[in-house]
Amino acid sequence: MSQDTTTASKPQLQKTNSISSGILENGSAKVVIEHLNAFYGTKQVLHDINMAIRDKTVTAIIGPSGCGKSTLLRTINRLHELKRNARVEGRVLLDNRDIYAPDVNPVVVRRRIGMVFQKPNPFPNMSIYDNVIAGLKLQGIRDKAILDPIVERTLKVVGLWDEVKDDLKRRGTELSGGQQQRLCIARAIAVEPEVVLMDEPTASLDPAATAIIEDLIRDLRKQYALIVVTHNMQQAARVSDHTAFLFNGKLIEYGPTRRVFEKPEQSLTEQYITGRFG
Amino acid sequence: MIEERASNGFGKDSYTSSRHWKTRLNIDRIMFFVTAACFLLVLIPLFSILFQVFYNGLRAFKFAVLLNEGGSPVSTISGIRHAITGTIYATLIGSAIGIPAGIIVGTYLAEFGNNSFADILRIIINTMVSIPTIITGVVVWAFVVTRVGHFSVLAGGIALGLIMIPLVARTTEEMIMLVSPIYIEAGYALGLTRMRNTISIVLANASKGIASGVLLAVARIMGETAPLLFTAFFSQASPSNIFDPAATLPVLIYNYAISPFEYWQGLAWIAAMVLILLNLDILFITRLMFPETHQSD
Amino acid sequence: MANEKNTANSLLNSLASSDLSAKSLADKWFAPAMYLLGAGIPLVLSFLYLFTLIKESWLAITAFGLRLFTQTSWDPIQNNYGVFTFIYGTLVTSFIAIIISLPLGIMVATFVYEYVPPNLRVTVRNSLDLLAGIPSVIYGLWGIFVLIPFLKRSVYPGLGVVFPPVQSAIGNSIFSASIVLSIMIMPILVSIIVEGFDTVPQSLREAMYGLGATRWEVTKHVVVGTTKPTIAAATLLALGRALGETMAVTMVIGNSNNPPSSFFAIFEPGQTISSLLANEFSEASGALYLSTLFELALVLLVLTSIVNILGILIVKRLKQSYGGQ
Structure with missing residues (x-):
């Protein structure tokens, strides 16, 4: 796992580039998706997705509901395959290493890719403190001298420290919805992932809480490759560097957010963005 | 950072x-x-x-066992017919008490039980379900056997009936709750009285589920031993009427299993086989009738 | 659920048979009768149980007071009764059964819910239901002729090497009764725990997977972690069942009224409250003897009811909290 058996080859990257124009101009890909097909039983939900995602950027995935956005996100940390009858074909490269290679354990992959869900889901049986360190505990880190500073720092990153520092022993589920979601982000980044996936992270939040999370997303970009699924186009425009438009399980358009929104190349994208369907 | x-x-x-x-x-x-x-x-x-x-x-096993009355362990022609008869008697009496009473209680809880008093009743009923059945035997002994003056299959049946009431009540309430309120409202909208609505809409629609729950309760009381030990007691002959003491399959299994006679122990195994077959039959019928319910306690 | 055609028919039938203009006498009395019977039956029954047991045991209660529970001698001939032995037998058999069953039950529930493919789950459930449906006297029969010979032949000699008191173990003992009990309470334990696992939101599991947890870690930290109250309720309800179980215990425990030789006398014959009742109630002669047995029945009723009500209340509270989500 540690040694880079560089299985990714240049030609395929080039092909990817032809779809996702302008993504890799000044940098290398953190995640590369190649010929990805995903299925539930015999029903195909993703068709031949190819895209490269840059490090330290925010990539938004937009599209009407049921277009496969969430599925695409969940193939990147191999969560998709946990569902019944779910199946994936193709490759997803993380730092040029195929995470679907037979010798790769999905558990190891998920450790390197954090995820934030649609509804805030702090573990109800754990305190705020324990929620933040849940992932670290899995790795066998029990030393409070190591954990305490991490909790403080992580909660500061998500802007929760001042609000909860005096009652870290409280249950995570006792916080407000927006606070819970920030706690979940803290939980995801406490294990120092390389990529953070967010599945409609503000879908269940009020506008004020949404604004805080959006600020946080822009902030986190300095450290991580963020991939954010959203059904809210304004949100995509506000927070992302690159935008991918998905329709009926196919990647229709993918490029720098400004270009996608201002000068979409595909008429389908234009129709969606201007609100003619969705 | x-x-x-x-x-x-x-x-x-x-x-x-x-x-x-x-x-x-x-x-x-x-x-x-x-x-x-x-x-x-x-x-x-x-x-x-x-x-x-x-x-x-x-x-x-030999067929004669099912046809012959009980007898001494040395006569190898004695059978378990008396216990089968006794079990049928006791189960029928138990059902005659337990099914109607249970359905009434369950219907009351489902239809009139949207208040905290009914919540307490529910807790009482759930507690009654788990009362050790030997206690029911003791209570019925004090209440019925001492009054009648001797052990009787009637007392045994009453004990089984008491055990059955909370079981049937619980399943009835559950099944009524599954009936879609649309039908119930439709009944009222058509001007049906509360009684008509309860009987022809609510109970009619829940009848399949209630029947399967009732069958499971019958299976359960058929296998009960402890409440019959001091009520129906035991006998080596089929009861001629409900005031006779009577052997039942479970009590026969107990008595014969702890006896030193090999022939009786064999009869205990046969009785166990008959009891399990009856049980499996009922379970099977229930599954056929109502595949969605699979409850146990 | 309900067949629409049937419903339509029954609606029409009831319309045809009911005169809409007049409320019949039966209609008028329907609601009051339902209140009277529906609420009356459970109340009268519970009163009947309590009243009968208290009335019949009053003689013993006044004669012995609390001394009954500390005394160990059970002597119908001298008319002197102490029930410590039976309380000990009841509690010890049940606790050992729980100690054996609870970890096993959690593992089985984990296997059934988290590891078995959903299409196999029905089969698994059916076999557990079957296990729950076997009459307890058949467990006893099996205990006498199959389990005890097996324990004596294959388990106790080996266990005796590690734990010397077992060497003197005879087949019919408190420990054998505990093993039978542990088998009998397994279905109730597993079915309630599985129900609890079912209420754990999938997104919590996914959140833990997302942190890089293995399936076992998800089960341990999230699934079992969040269902602890359910597991407690399952334990209480199983304990209630074990405390009152009569026939299977009576047939394998050895029915000895001798006080336990030491605090941990589980490899010798014993007696539980219910097995004592099964053995001696129908032969008890003398008012005080009988009254003492009634008092034991009352103790058993109170004991199991407390345990069960606690379990029921936890389940109720859980249902409400999940219903509110």
Whole structure:
């Protein structure tokens, strides 16, 4: 796992580039998706997705509901395959290493890719403190001298420290919805992932809480490759560097957010963005 | 912030190389087999019981056993007919008490029970379901047997009926709750009175589920032993009327199993086989009638 | 659920048979009768149980007071009764059964819910239901002729090497009764725990997977972690069942009224409250003897009811909290 058996080859990257124009101009890909097909039983939900995602950027995935956005996100940390009858074909490269290679354990992959869900889901049986360190505990880190500073720092990153520092022993589920979601982000980044996936992270939040999370997303970009699924186009425009438009399980358009929104190349994208369907 | 990341000592590499990963993944694999082994361990008694009952039951079986009344352990023609008759008597009496009373209580809870008084009743009923059945035997002895003056299959049936009431009440309420309120409202909208609506809409629609729950309750009381020990007691002849003491299959199994006579022990196995077959039949019929319910207590 | 055509028919039938203009006498009395019977039956029954047991045991209660529970001698001939032995037998058999069953039950529930493919789950459930449906006297029969010979032949000799008191173990003992009990309470334990696992939101599991947890870690930290109250309720309800179980215990425990030789006398014959009742109630002669047995029945009723009500209340509270989500 540690040694880079560089299985990714240049030609395929080039092909990817032809779809996702302008993504890799000044940098290398953190995640590369190649010929990805995903299925539930015999029903195909993703068709031949190819895209490269840059490090330290925010990539938004937009599209009407049921277009496969969430599925695409969940193939990147191999969560998709946990569902019944779910199946994936193709490759997803993380730092040029195929995470679907037979010798790769999905558990190891998920450790390197954090995820934030649609509804805030702090573990109800754990305190705020324990929620933040849940992932670290899995790795066998029990030393409070190591954990305490991490909790403080992580909660500061998500802007929760001042609000909860005096009652870290409280249950995570006792916080407000927006606070819970920030706690979940803290939980995801406490294990120092390389990529953070967010599945409609503000879908269940009020506008004020949404604004805080959006600020946080822009902030986190300095450290991580963020991939954010959203059904809210304004949100995509506000927070992302690159935008991918998905329709009926196919990647229709993918490029720098400004270009996608201002000068979409595909008429389908234009129709969606201007609100003619969705 | 970015500088700090590198310094916390468990950055990018510790997790990829460490033995820790291997241990965790191995524990995961091992636990699959451990839980599977636990499951098999739990199934062993089930299969052993079923196998032994049929093996020993069939080994001792002859048709005469089902036709002959009880008798001494040395006469090898005595049978278990008296116990089958007794079980039928006791179960019928129990059902005659338990089914109507249980359905009334269950209907009351479902239709009129949207208040805290009914909540207390529910707790009482759930507690009654789990009262050790031997206590019911003791109570019925004090209340019925001492009054009648001797053991009787009637007293046994009453004990079984008392055990059945909360079982039937619970299942009735559950099944009525499954009836879609649309039908009930439709009934009222058509001007049906509360009684008509309850009987022709609510109970009619829940009848299948209630019937399956009732059958399970019948199966349950048919296998009860403890409440019959001091009520129906035992006898070596079929009861001629409900005031006679009577043998039942479960009590016969108990009495004969702890007896020193091999022939009687054989009869106990046969009785167990008959009882399990009756039980399985009812379970099977219930599943056929109403595949969605699978409740047990 | 309900067949629409049937419903339509029954609606029409009831319309045809009911005169809409007049409320019949039966209609008028329907609601009051339902209140009277529906609420009356459970109340009268519970009163009947309590009243009968208290009335019949009054003689013993006044004669012995609390001394009854500390005394160990059970002597119908001298008319002197102490029930410590039976309380000990009841509690010890049940606790050992729980100690054996609870970890096993959690493992089985884990296997059934988290590891078995959903299409196999029905079969698994059916076999557990079957196990629950076997009459307890058949467990006893199996205990006498299959389990005890097996324990004596294959388990006790080996266990005796590690734990010397077992060497003197005879088949019919408190420990054998505990094993039978542990088998009998397994279905109730597993079915309630599985129900609890079912209420754990999938997104919590996914959150833990997302942090890089293995399936076992998800089960341990999230699934079992969040269902602890359910597991407690399952334990209480199983304990209630074990405390009151009569026939299977009576047939394998050895029915000895001798006080336990030591605090941990589980490899010798014993007696539980219910097995004592099964053995002696129908032959008890003398008012005080009988009254003492009634008092034991009352103790058993109170004991199991407390345990069960606690379990029921936890389940109720859980249902409400999940219903509110």
